[in-house]
Amino acid sequence: MCGIVGYVGNRPCRDLLIAGLEKLEYRGYDSAGISLLQDGRIDSVRAVGNLANLRAAVGLEGDGDGAVAVAAPPATIGLAHTRWATHGGVTEENAHPHGDCTDRIQIVLNGIVENHAELRRQLAAEGHGFTSETDAEIVAHLIERHEKGDLTDAVRSAFAELRGHYAFAAMHSDHPGTLVAARQECPLIVGLGDGETFIASAIPAFLAQTRRVLLVDNGEIVTVRASGADLTDGNGATVSRESEEVTWDEDAAEKAGFPTFMLKEIHEQPGAVAETITDRLAATDHVDLSGLELSDELAAGIRRIVIVACGTSYHAGLVGRYAIEQWGRVPVEIDIASEYRYRDPVVGPDDLVIGITQSGETADTLAAMRLARQRGATVMALTNIMGSQATRDADVILFTRAGLEIGVAATKTFTAQVAAMYLLGLWLAQVRGTLGREDIAALITELKGIPSKIATAIESVDERVRAIARSHHEGRFFLYLGRNIGLPVCLEGALKMKEISYIPSDAYAAGEMKHGPIALLDESTPVVCVATESPVLDKVLSNVAEARARGADVIAVATEGSERVAEVADQTLYVPPTDWILQPILAILPLQLLAYHVARLQGLNVDQPRNLAKTVTVE
Numbered sequence: 102m103c104g105i106v107g108y109v110g111n112r113p114c115r116d117l118l119i120a121g122l123e124k125l126e127y128r129g130y131d132s133a134g135i136s137l138l139q140d141g142r143i144d145s146v147r148a149v150g151n152l153a154n155l156r157a158a159v160g161l162e163g164d165g166d167g168a169v170a171v172a173a174p175p176a177t178i179g180l181a182h183t184r185w186a187t188h189g190g191v192t193e194e195n196a197h198p199h200g201d202c203t204d205r206i207q208i209v210l211n212g213i214v215e216n217h218a219e220l221r222r223q224l225a226a227e228g229h230g231f232t233s234e235t236d237a238e239i240v241a242h243l244i245e246r247h248e249k250g251d252l253t254d255a256v257r258s259a260f261a262e263l264r265g266h267y268a269f270a271a272m273h274s275d276h277p278g279t280l281v282a283a284r285q286e287c288p289l290i291v292g293l294g295d296g297e298t299f300i301a302s303a304i305p306a307f308l309a310q311t312r313r314v315l316l317v318d319n320g321e322i323v324t325v326r327a328s329g330a331d332l333t334d335g336n337g338a339t340v341s342r343e344s345e346e347v348t349w350d351e352d353a354a355e356k357a358g359f360p361t362f363m364l365k366e367i368h369e370q371p372g373a374v375a376e377t378i379t380d381r382l383a384a385t386d387h388v389d390l391s392g393l394e395l396s397d398e399l400a401a402g403i404r405r406i407v408i409v410a411c412g413t414s415y416h417a418g419l420v421g422r423y424a425i426e427q428w429g430r431v432p433v434e435i436d437i438a439s440e441y442r443y444r445d446p447v448v449g450p451d452d453l454v455i456g457i458t459q460s461g462e463t464a465d466t467l468a469a470m471r472l473a474r475q476r477g478a479t480v481m482a483l484t485n486i487m488g489s490q491a492t493r494d495a496d497v498i499l500f501t502r503a504g505l506e507i508g509v510a511a512t513k514t515f516t517a518q519v520a521a522m523y524l525l526g527l528w529l530a531q532v533r534g535t536l537g538r539e540d541i542a543a544l545i546t547e548l549k550g551i552p553s554k555i556a557t558a559i560e561s562v563d564e565r566v567r568a569i570a571r572s573h574h575e576g577r578f579f580l581y582l583g584r585n586i587g588l589p590v591c592l593e594g595a596l597k598m599k600e601i602s603y604i605p606s607d608a609y610a611a612g613e614m615k616h617g618p619i620a621l622l623d624e625s626t627p628v629v630c631v632a633t634e635s636p637v638l639d640k641v642l643s644n645v646a647e648a649r650a651r652g653a654d655v656i657a658v659a660t661e662g663s664e665r666v667a668e669v670a671d672q673t674l675y676v677p678p679t680d681w682i683l684q685p686i687l688a689i690l691p692l693q694l695l696a697y698h699v700a701r702l703q704g705l706n707v708d709q710p711r712n713l714a715k716t717v718t719v720e
C-alpha cells in the first residue's frame with residue numbers, strides 16, 4: 102500500500118519526511134519520492150527500490166555520487182511518498198510525487214482514480230503532457246486546470262472530477278506555507294504539532310513528532326498550514342471537528358490500533374477487494390480488463406483453463422473454477438502446483454494456464470507455469486506483486502491489489518484473489534457471449550457491493566465468533582464440511598485453523614462425510630459447515646443433520662434471511678446475501694475470525710506461526 106507524508110512548519114523537513122516514510126515501510130512499497138519547496142521552486146527526487154535508494158538520491162547516504170541535489174535543507178514544506186505499483190510498472194517515472202505541466206504543482210496519491218483514462222484523454226486534448234503511466238499524475242494536471250490563485254479551491258474542483266477511492270496531497274510553489282489534501286475512502290490524517298503540521302496516510306508517519314491528530318473524513322478537503330488545519334467539504338463549507346490525542350505506542354500504531362497484523366489485514370479486506378475490482382468495473386454492464394493483454398479472440402478460442410497454485414492461492418483457484426465454469430462455460434482443471442509439475446501433464450496451445458500466487462515467487466507455482474509455457478500453453482499470472490518472478494514468466498498478468506500482507510496466514514490476499522477470479526469469470530462470459538448483458542450487469546452490481554458487505558459481515562459476526570472460539574479453543578479437532586462453492590471455503594477455513602491455532606482440522610466435501618470422516622465425530626467435535634444460499638443448500642442441510650445426530654456441535658455459516666439453517670445448526674453465523682457464486686468471499690470471513698480468535702485465546706503468535714514463512718519479495 103502506498104504511503105503519504107507531508108510537512109509544513111518551521112523545521113527543515115527533508116529528513117523528517119524520509120523518517121516518516123521509514124515508519125510506513127512495513128506497509129510495503131516498490132519506489133519512493135520526495136518534493137521540497139524552497140525559494141519559490143519545487144525540487145523532486147524519486148527512486149525505484151527501497152528508501153536507501155531515495156536517501157542516496159537526495160545525497161543522504163553513500164558518497165553522494167550521482168545524487169541529484171534537491172533543494173538543500175532547510176526547506177520547511179514538502180511531500181513524500183512510498184509507492185506500491187498498481188497503474189504502470191515499477192519505474193522512476195511512475196514513482197510519486199507527480200507534477201503538472203509547469204512544475205509548480207506536485208501531488209502524491211494513494212488509491213485508485215477510476216476514471217483516469219477518460220480524464221487523461223480530456224487533459225491531453227487540452228494540451229497537457231504526461232510523464233508517467235499513472236492514474237495519479239492526472240490529479241496534478243487537474244489542479245493545474247482549475248488553479249486561479251487559491252490552492253484549496255483548485256483542489257476542491259479537481260477532487261469533484263475524480264471517481265474511485267483515493268487520498269492525495271498537493272503543494273504549489275506559489276503557496277509556500279500551504280499543503281492541501283483530500284480524501285475519498287483512503288486514510289488521511291493530520292498531525293498537529295507546535296507551529297508545525299503533518300499530513301499522512303497513517304499515524305506512524307508522524308507519531309514520533311506529535312500525538313495530536315485530526316481525522317479527515319470521506320469527501321473532505323483539508324488545508325494544512327504550520328498553524329493548523331482547516332477542513333472543508335466538497336461545497337467549500339467549513340467542517341468542525343475536534344482533534345484527538347493518540348495513546349498508541351509505535352508498535353500499535355503500525356497495526357493501526359489492532360493487536361496483530363492478521364486482524365488488521367482481516368479488516369483491510371473491504372479495501373483490498375475494492376482496489377482489485379473498482380476501476381475494472383467502472384462501467385455498469387461490462388468488465389474492463391484492458392490491461393490484460395489477452396485478446397478477445399484468444400479468450401474466445403480457449404479449449405480449457407488449467408489453474409495451478411499452492412496453499413491459500415489454490416483455494417482461491419477452486420472458487421474461481423466455479424465462477425469460470427458457471428459464467429464463462431470453459432472447462433477448468435485445477436491442480437496443486439507441486440503435483441502438477443511432476444505429473445507430465447497433458448497441456449498445449451489451446452489451454453490457458455493460470456498460476457495464482459500472491460507473492461509471485463512460490464517455486465512450485467513458477468515451475469508449473471514454466472512447464473505449461475514450454476508446452477505451448479498461454480500462461481497467466483494472477484499475483485499481488487508487480488515485478489515478481491511470476492510476472493516475468495507469464496504471457497499475461499492479472500494483478501490483485503491487496504497491498505503488502507505481513508501476517509503469514511493469507512487473508513486479504515485470498516479475498517482479493519477470489520475477487521480477481523470473479524472478474525476473470527465475468528470477462529470470459531462477456532467475450533465468449535455465455536451470459537447476456539443483463540446478467541453481466543446484475544453480477545457487476547453485486548460485485549461492486551461486495552466490499553461494503555465484507556465490512557458489514559466482519560463487524561456483525563465478530564462477537565459471536567469470539568463466543569464460539571471461547572467454547573472450542575481447547576478442542577482437539579475441527580471438521581469443516583461444505584459442498585460445491587462452499588467446499589473451497591471450508592478448505593481455506595481449515596487451513597487457517599491448522600496454521601495459526603495448531604488444532605488438527607480437516608475439510609471434507611459434505612457428501613463424502615459418510616464414507617469415513619463421520620467416524621471422527623463425537624459429542625465434543627465442532628463441525629463448521631458452510632451453508633450459504635446455493636442450489637445445493639438442501640443437500641448441505643441433510644449433512645448437517647447427520648453430523649448433529651452424532652452429537653457434534655454444528656457451527657454454520659449461512660446467508661442472512663435463510664431461516665432453515667438455524668433450525669438444524671447449533672450456532673449460526675450470518676453473512677449478507679449476494680449471488681450464490683459470490684458467497685465464498687463473504688463466507689470465509691467468519692472462518693478467518695474463528696481461527697484467529699481460537700489461536701489468540703491460546704496465546705499464540707498469529708502473525709508468525711511456527712514452521713511457516715511467507716514468501717517475501719519486497720526488498
Ligand code: G6P
Nearest residue numbers: 411412413414458459460463511
Ligand atoms: C505459503 C504461505 C501461504 C500461501 C502459500 C502460497 O505457504 O504460508 O499463505 O498461500 O505460500 O503462496 P503464494 O505467494 O504463491 O500465493
